[in-house]
Amino acid sequence: MELERTRIEIVDCAKTYADGTRALKPTTLTVEPGEVIALLGPSGCGKTTLLRLLAGLEAVDPGGRIVFGDQDVTARPVEKRGVGMVFQSYALFPQMTVAANIGYGLLVRGVDAAERRRAVGELVDLVRLGGLENKRPAELSGGQRQRVALARAVAVRPRVLLLDEPLAALDAKLKEQLRDELADLLRSLGITAVHVTHDQHEAFAIADRLAVMHTGNIVQVGDAETLYRAPRHAFVAEFLGRVNRLQRDEDAVARGVVKLGGVEWRCAVPSASTSLLVRPEDVQLGPRGADRAAATVKHRTFLGERIHLRVEIASQPMLVADVTRDSPYRVGDEVGIWIAPDRLMASIETPA
DSSP states (O other): OOOOOOOEEEEEEEEEOTTSOEEEEEEEEEEOTTOEEEEEOSTTSSHHHHHHHHHTSSOOOTTOEEEETTEEOTTOOGGGTTEEEEOTTOOOOTTSOHHHHHHHHHHHTTOOHHHHHHHHHHHHHHTTOTTOTTOOGGGSOHHHHHHHHHHHHHHTOOSEEEEESTTTTSOHHHHHHHHHHHHHHHHHHTOOEEEEESOHHHHHHHOSEEEEEETTEEEEEEOHHHHHHSOSSHHHHHHTSOOEEEEOOHHHHHHTEEEETTEEEEOSSOOOOSEEEEOGGGOEEESOOTTSEEEEEEEEEEOSSEEEEEEEOTTSOOEEEEEETTOOOOTTOEEEEEOOGGGOEEOOOOOO
16 A cells, blocks of 8 residues: 655644643654654653644644655644544544455545445455454454554554554553564655653664653754764663763863773763763673772572662762673672773763
């Protein structure tokens, strides 16, 4: 099935409710044709509000614009925007079969029966639901229901696909399986899609780029690896995974170094901040040595594929280190710590 690849331009879009609550501050974002972008952030950050503005379910504050391709859709109602939506609940019609659910949008648009059958058959094959056409939603697994919802959303050939936390209701194991499946389906469709989620692993697996949101702002946009390894704000670093904060005094800041457990390392990132960030997997442990910070293991948690250690270092907060499952270190052991300078991250605070 060939679907349109539409460029989305969001220009200075904000949303203020009647009671004065500002759910979204002026926001500008471009989604390239055929791109899958994730709006990622905690509850109340504005991601669902932005999705509803794109859908036409909420009106943009005066001065904002939403453009699909070469068409300004800011004032267009939802039914005239050419959007398909997949919801957290999937919102399937329980009394209808898989085929009837997929073809419902075509039916209400007056598409003749032969064309409906052809389109539904093509979509059933695309989302791997062959043999289930006459089943009802209650007879399907969670993954199968998700595929029905996706097929129904794209049956009417929307210009843009909007996904509102489509995996949120699933248990952790099923979610992990289905996020890869959803990623494959979206790429096979080639449609421009905006995916709302609060789960960073889901966003990493599904999206080409992420727009991380906080208190009504888009804080940073980029691919998953760039945002994880080189966040421009402390909020992005902390939201996309665990981080340690290393404290620095004014002398260390002035000389561009970090002091840790009796040793001193050059700081590879230019930063005037009194704290630096480092991820637990970048904290390396070994025997004590002249170039390693002295530390003591205070807590050990076995997590299967890795071990989670909390270590105490003089003049620093407790550090967390993720090490391999074969690490020999136990509570009470004296260890040496080393952090590659290029793994240190600047701690820039998120704007209000």
